[in-house]
Amino acid sequence: MPRSAQLPLLPSEQPRSGKELERACARTGRALGLDVRTQVRVGRRIWGPQRYIDVVLSERSLRRSLGVECKYQATAGTAEEKIPATIDDIAAWPIAGIVCFTGPGFSQHMRSFLLASGKAVELADLEDWLRLYFALDFALDAGASATA
Known part of the structure; x- marks a missing residue:
């Protein structure tokens, strides 16, 4: 499968909400030939509310799936305080999972x-991350080399 151009997104293409980020993650998965499902119910949280995974990407021939929790933050604020709990929540999923994040409101x-954490990737790096995780073909970048 040929590698798509990794050009930076134009400002008009940058997600401006969690839903737009979810759509961008799903679009990236589809572009890589992965099966994509959104808002997948995965049981209940400790106090009873339903638990959903924003995006589930699957590669049938590998029988491998990955859950993606999408986090967008437009402005600095207390939403960051919930991120460690999100990382912990992913550990309770029945499949592997990561957080895909973007937005100007995340502090350095x-x-x-x-x-x-090893459990998160910025949207700009998602395609490369997915290619490695799902063992998809990708062109060697300058400086990268194949080893036998």
Whole structure:
């Protein structure tokens, strides 16, 4: 499968809400040939409310799925305080999962926390991350080399 151009999104193409981020993640999965489902019910949380995964991407031949929790933040605020709980919640899913995040409201501290968790990826890096996770073909970048 040929690699799509990794050009930065134009400002008009940047998600401006959680729903737009969810659509962008689903679009990326579809462009890679993955099966995509959104708002997938996955049981209940500890106090009873339904738990949903924003996007579930699957590669049938590998029998592998990945849940993607989408987090957008437009302005600085207390929403960041919920992020560690989101990472913990993903551990309770019956499939592997990550947080895909974007938005100008995330502090540098929170961006660092998310990336260091190993369970998060910025939207700009999602395609490459998915190619590695699902073992999809991708062109070698300058400086990368194939090993036998």
